[in-house]
Amino acid sequence: MINSSLKTLSQMLASKQISSVELTQTFLTRIQQHNPAINAYIALDTDKTLAQARAADARIAAGNAEALTGIPFAQKDIFCAKGWKTTCGSKMLANFVAPYDAHVISQFDAAGAVNLGKTNMDEFAMGSSNETSYFGGVKNPWDFDRVPGGSSGGSAAAVAARLCAAATGTDTGGSIRQPASLCGFTGLKPTYGLVSRYGMIAFASSLDQAGPMAKSAEDCALMMNVMAGFDERDSTSLNRPKEDYTRGLANMVGAQPLEGLRVGLPKEYFADGLDADVAKVVQAAIAEYRKLGAEIVDISLPNSQLSIPVYYVLAPAEASSNLSRYDGVRYGHRAAEYDDLLDMYMKSRAEGFGAEVKRRILIGTYVLSAGYYDAYYLKAQQIRRLIAQDFTEAFKQCDVIMGPTAPSTAFKAGEKADDPVAMYLQDVYTIATNLAGLPGMSIPAGFAPSTDGKALPVGLQLVGNYFDEARMLDVAHAYQQVTDWHLQMPESLK
Ligand code: GLN
Numbered sequence: 233m234i235n236s237s238l239k240t241l242s243q244m245l246a247s248k249q250i251s252s253v254e255l256t257q258t259f260l261t262r263i264q265q266h267n268p269a270i271n272a273y274i275a276l277d278t279d280k281t282l283a284q285a286r287a288a289d290a291r292i293a294a295g296n297a298e299a300l301t302g303i304p305f306a307q308k309d310i311f312c313a314k315g316w317k318t319t320c321g322s323k324m325l326a327n328f329v330a331p332y333d334a335h336v337i338s339q340f341d342a343a344g345a346v347n348l349g350k351t352n353m354d355e356f357a358m359g360s361s362n363e364t365s366y367f368g369g370v371k372n373p374w375d376f377d378r379v380p381g382g383s384s385g386g387s388a389a390a391v392a393a394r395l396c397a398a399a400t401g402t403d404t405g406g407s408i409r410q411p412a413s414l415c416g417f418t419g420l421k422p423t424y425g426l427v428s429r430y431g432m433i434a435f436a437s438s439l440d441q442a443g444p445m446a447k448s449a450e451d452c453a454l455m456m457n458v459m460a461g462f463d464e465r466d467s468t469s470l471n472r473p474k475e476d477y478t479r480g481l482a483n484m485v486g487a488q489p490l491e492g493l494r495v496g497l498p499k500e501y502f503a504d505g506l507d508a509d510v511a512k513v514v515q516a517a518i519a520e521y522r523k524l525g526a527e528i529v530d531i532s533l534p535n536s537q538l539s540i541p542v543y544y545v546l547a548p549a550e551a552s553s554n555l556s557r558y559d560g561v562r563y564g565h566r567a568a569e570y571d572d573l574l575d576m577y578m579k580s581r582a583e584g585f586g587a588e589v590k591r592r593i594l595i596g597t598y599v600l601s602a603g604y605y606d607a608y609y610l611k612a613q614q615i616r617r618l619i620a621q622d623f624t625e626a627f628k629q630c631d632v633i634m635g636p637t638a639p640s641t642a643f644k645a646g647e648k649a650d651d652p653v654a655m656y657l658q659d660v661y662t663i664a665t666n667l668a669g670l671p672g673m674s675i676p677a678g679f680a681p682s683t684d685g686k687a688l689p690v691g692l693q694l695v696g697n698y699f700d701e702a703r704m705l706d707v708a709h710a711y712q713q714v715t716d717w718h719l720q721m722p723e724s725l726k
């Protein structure tokens with residue numbers, strides 16, 4: 233059951249083979265058993281969770297269930313959830329109880345889904361290993377010595393260890409896709425503006441986007457049906473008609489369901505810096521796509537090597553502005569002792585933020601300051617436009633872009649913790665997508681051996697054109713019909 237698809241769980245609930253309370257209890261028991269070691273969840277509230285499960289059972293009995301009614305999900309702790317502690321992985325918000333629901337949370341509630349708890353994450357979503365969390369690191373379920381990726385590391389581990397049916401995450405530069413690659417599951421970062429950011433704690437507002445983290449593309453499609461949609465409370469929410477993201481999945485049958493699909497391989501994504509074993513797995517997945525009927529096209533994204541430097545100017549700039557609200561006055565941590573107002577600001581922020589967050593605030597404030605604004609911030613905005621144009625050109629030649637999600641498999645905890653630049657390079661293939669606002673996905677494509685002989689998951693990245701999520705999900709689903717990488721789970725957690 234823990235390995236079942238959302239569709240199967242939904243059918244089991246509808247046919248009363250299982251109740252939502254029983255299903256929820258199954259996951260709560262697994263959480264009790266494994267979370268002390270994995271540290272995926274940082275807030276649990278069994279009473280609230282089971283009350284939702286009971287309400288879902290009543291709704292199912294009344295005959296007005298929806299696709300996700302009664303199914304238990306994990307929610308990244310970046311989403312405000314009324315009455316739940318909402319910390320964003322920071323000491324700054326360690327005691328903050330959200331007074332309202334984020335749009336994403338209320339969408340799941342309205343669908344009758346069950347909230348299992350809030351998941352661990354890098355502090356304010358800054359990181360690629362979950363090691364910057366105030367609440368400690370998260371173990372990669374495939375190898376407890378390794379990181380799950382970040383920043384959505386808790387959701388990632390919860391999905392991979394089957395401590396939930398599926399989870400939510402957010403992706404500013406790769407935080408859904410990179411952990412999906414390192415933990416071996418399917419994650420989708422939608423087109424910017426498709427999922428409302430209302431109530432989602434801001435990191436870099438022009439890049440942040442929420443999305444599903446699940447076992448399969450089909451599961452992601454069902455979650456997208458709930459998550460996507462216009463919300464007037466987010467000024468960047470796009471007012472578009474609702475879509476059914478599952479609409480094409482059933483057509484992905486037959487010998488060559490992807491006949492005519494043009495897959496672009498950017499030469500820059502297969503160059504220096506890509507681990508050879510990861511490259512092999514990615515190439516094998518592309519060969520599989522050829523068998524499914526896809527035509528492979530060589531493309532170039534000439535400015536892609538600029539995406540990391542551009543991101544590390546723009547994201548910190550936006551973060552420095554967004555995080556100025558944590559001043560000890562309105563909410564969040566306030567220093568116990570201080571001399572005057574300025575001292576209170578300084579001590580509260582010095583105590584409340586961790587090292588990585590402080591580094592970004594410093595960089596962001598610097599690039600926005602008079603005299604440097606033109607040289608850094610403005611320049612980065614100009615190059616951001618060029619990076620987006622690369623994709624516009626590429627999509628004249630292909631329908632979907634494929635390549636590795638991350639340059640390596642999961643690395644050891646501590647390995648990159650003291651080397652910010654090495655950590656930043658984890659997102660070398662994912663960041664450009666955010667800068668352009670495009671949808672990106674990572675799907676399990678196989679395993680590569682680690683130095684100590686363990687098999688570690690490898691993700692294949694798919695990047696689509698704006699609003700092409702439904703097609704990307706089809707393309708991923710076609711692959712998942714002929715492979716079973718997405719169904720694998722760590723032996724020790726079965
Ligand atoms: N790893 C990147 C960073 O540290 C991206 C994080 C994210 O997508 N939230 O900023």
